[in-house]
Amino acid sequence: MSPRIIPTHFAQQPGWQLSVGPARLQISAQGAQILTYQLVEQAPIIWLSDLAEFHSNSSARGGIPICWPWFGAIERNPQAVQQMTHAQAPFHGLARLQRWQLLSQATTADSACLVLQLDTQATPLTDWPHAARLTLEVILTAEQLNLQLTTDNLGPKQLHLSQALHSYFAVSAIQHVEVTGLENCHYIETLAHWQTRQQTGVLRLDGETDRIYLQPASTLQIVDKLWQRQIQLHSQHSHSAVVWNPGPDKAQQLSQFDPAAWQRMLCIETANIWDDCLSLAPGASHSLDLIIECQPLSVTN
DSSP states (O other): OOOEEEEEEETTEEEEEEEETTEEEEEETBTTEEEEEEETTSOOSBOBOTTOOOOTTSOOSBSBOEEBSSOSOGGGSOHHHHTTOOSOOOTTBSGGGSBOEEEEEEEOSSOEEEEEEEETTTSOBTTBOOOEEEEEEEEEOSSEEEEEEEEEEOSSSOEEEOEEEEEEEEOSOGGGEEEESOTTOEEEETTTTTEEEEOOSSEEOSSOEEEEEESOOSEEEEEETTTTEEEEEEEESOOEEEEEEOHHHHHTTOTTOOTTGGGGEEEEEEEEOGGGOEEEOTTOEEEEEEEEEEEEGGGTO
């Protein structure tokens, strides 16, 4: 079957379904949020909550929400990023709360490409009065998902921002998962008064985790021993990553979240945060690149 891009809806929200060979992907115009990504007859690669809700001006739980122009709580961002907004600042910024415009779509013999855009010069954001163009290019092939998030500063002043591709990955059971590529990295332990610590060996999770890793390797791997697969994340122009799992207690408090689902998902967020925040001069641009691919463990192990 040839690559296809099919318009669809998620509740009342418009979106698209992409298919290339065994690869399937769903993306919503709301927040340019990838909702699902998997290979036919295999477990999902990107996790979407069974309780996900699709409303205007909100983000569904799971998928790959885009955090921009700040990440997390605004008060945990550098002062320069905080000063870009003076309003009540929602968690993880404004981009995920907006409906993006379809800029282009195309298929080739072996790929499907979709480009979505949020232009704050053409459609100003009340709570962030700056001129910028945010573009997400999605390229799906049979073997991998390629994402490029580009910010162009269209205004006359310096633009300060943080951002992340807040990727939720599906796992068999969190206790049987390892994350490689973070060995010896320093990280901010947000659950212990934001102390700076150093990772020893591969990362294994058994409860709530919320860490900002500094200068991680450009390739991270989620090694899933029960499903006998590894999800590889290849990033460029990112020097920070967030590893997050709510654990059993916080899972009880989350919206759109089955309390037991913490065992079946893991967030690794490709980011520009903390000391890695961006400062763009007028006319400057920055692209955050991420390639996701899933392979059997036997390929490299």
